[in-house]
Every structure is written in C-alpha cells, then in structure tokens.
Amino acid sequence: MSTRRRHIAHLHLHARLTEEQYGHIIELVSGITPHVQAVPPDAVQLDLTSALRYFDMSPYEAVHMVKMRLKALYDIDCSAGLAGNRMLAAMAADASAPEATTWVPAERAAQWLAPRPVAALPGIGRSTAATLGKYGLHTIGQLAELPPATLQRLLGSAQARLLAERARGHDPRPVVAAEPAEHLSVDQVLDRDCLDPAEQHRAVLGLADRLGQRLRGQGQAAGRLTLTVRYADRTSTTRTRTLPESTGHSPALAGTALALLAGLGLQRARVRAFTVRADDLRPAAAAHRQLSLDPGADRARAVEAAADKARRRFGPGAVRPGTLAGAGPQVTGR
Missing domain, CATH: 3.30.70.270 (Reverse transcriptase/Diguanylate cyclase domain)
Known part of the structure; x- marks a missing residue:
C-alpha cells in the first residue's frame, strides 16, 4: 500500500x-x-x-x-x-x-485540531455535541484522548469509531469526481422580444457551442438534443431529435439544434428565450464515432480541442466561433 x-x-x-x-x-x-x-x-x-x-x-x-x-x-x-x-x-x-x-x-494536524470545539468536527451535530458536553467533552482534543470503550458507551459503537478516527485527524476518503449528470442544459434569455430570424439563429448557435464546451469539459457525449423556445406570451414549444451519433462536437450539436429551429418556422414569432438540452449522456470515450475520409473533420476537432484548452487557461470568452463575433442581442444565460 x-x-x-x-x-x-x-x-x-x-x-x-x-x-x-x-x-x-x-x-x-x-x-x-x-x-x-x-x-x-x-x-x-x-x-x-x-x-x-x-x-x-x-x-x-x-x-x-x-x-x-x-x-x-x-x-x-x-x-x-x-x-x-x-x-x-x-x-x-x-x-x-x-x-x-x-x-x-x-x-x-493533532495540535491544530485539539483546541477546536467538538461541533467543528464533521458528523457532530447539536444533539451529539450536547451529549458530549454533559460529560465535559468540549474540544476535539478531549474527544481524541477519551478511551474508545467510554466513547462507545456514550454514542454507540458505529458513531464512536467514526468520530474517534476523525478526532485524530484521520479521513481515508479519496477525492473523486461526482457522478455524471443525467442531462445538461443551457439557456439564453433575450433582453427584448426577438422577431429577427438571424438573431434567433445566432442565439441557438451560441447555445450549441456552449453546450458542446460543457460536454467536452465533463468528458461526456450526448445522444439526443432538445430545443425549447419560450415566447413573449409565456407559451413555449419543444422539439427533440436523436443525434446521428453520440457527440460533444459543437458543430454537430449546432447542426441538429438549428435544424430543430428551422422546423419551427418562427418568422413572425416573438421569442423571449431559448433552451438547448442534451440527453442520453454517456462517457465520450465510450461513444462510437463514424470514420470520415474528410481531413477537414479531423482539423475541426483539433481546432476545437485547442480552443477548449485556451478557454480553460484564459477564460470562457477567450475563443469564440467566427459566426458569433460582432454585435448581437444582449442576453443572460446559465
């Protein structure tokens, strides 16, 4: 070991x-x-x-x-x-x-812990702290010096063993990544009702790019995409499409998201917000990728990987797709 x-x-x-x-x-x-x-x-x-x-x-x-x-x-x-x-x-x-x-x-560690109140120790709530206080145990150092058998009589064997270890500064738990989410979503709320198809196209394209960044950052690939459009009258429309293959590649996500948008025919709709959600997530390493003879596809993924690296180092706004450059509607998003 x-x-x-x-x-x-x-x-x-x-x-x-x-x-x-x-x-x-x-x-x-x-x-x-x-x-x-x-x-x-x-x-x-x-x-x-x-x-x-x-x-x-x-x-x-x-x-x-x-x-x-x-x-x-x-x-x-x-x-x-x-x-x-x-x-x-x-x-x-x-x-x-x-x-x-x-x-x-x-x-x-033991010296630092000793004078601290027992309530500062994880696993000791108000009730347990009050019980220990009745027996004059007010600091972590006092708890660490207590014979194990005595602590077991006060708190029971399971809790006593755990707290005795923690009072001595022991914690074997490793740092592990959280379980992957069941879905990921991004949304964008416009600061005014939007009737311009170009601005609507731009908003959905930006969301697909952000979603791709999040998927790649978490090592995930999406198998299905959902677009929800919310209107000024507070109604909404939702459309879902299965992706040709599970992916976190932003252009692939954008193509599907924009196809969903085009299918809604929003030429006269007063749009207030968009949400794009990725479902059917799986580890990117386990996702199958269709081989392509187009060298441009590999170059696009290489550029995307480099852009992701730059964003991690310099911030999420360090690199943006050229189609999103320039002025656009003011938005808030999450």
Missing part, C-alpha cells in the same frame, strides 16, 4: 454561481489536476498530490496559483484550506479568513 502523503485543497468560492458558471470553475481547476470533486454550490476539492511535481510547486504555491486564476479569469475570491485529507482541508477552509489560506501539515 502506498504511503505517499496526500495534499488536498478545499476552496470556498465567495460568489453566487449559476450551474454553468460552476461548471466552468470545475473545468478550470481540472486543467491543474484531474482529481477534482465538486462540492456545490460554492466549493470544490482538489487532490494536488500528482500535480505538484508537474508544476514544480509546493502545495501552498499550487493553491495560490488556483486562487490567482479564479480571480483573474472570473473575478472570484475564495478562502482555502490545505491538508493531508478531505476532512482537514474542509475544516481548514472553514477556519480561514476571506481570501486567506490555512495550511495544516500532517505533523501538526
């Missing part, structure tokens, strides 16, 4: 994020380490262990790099905790002042 010391960071994001914005944050930090666990709606955990050699940084420097990128690209401040496991990193982040980082080295 490997005894390599782990370095886990827990970041509290001081911002109210939409689902899409939070997804962009996960994509950004995934460019630093592949071991990222989402803690929605405003936190994220990273296992930096394998990234430290690559970047030739100390754990503290790596956390500082993540915080700088979040500030530079998204204007998001965050407090952070850095420790040898997930529990300690989360507790250290909770104890950090805004924009500060608290580092709890493994050799100082």
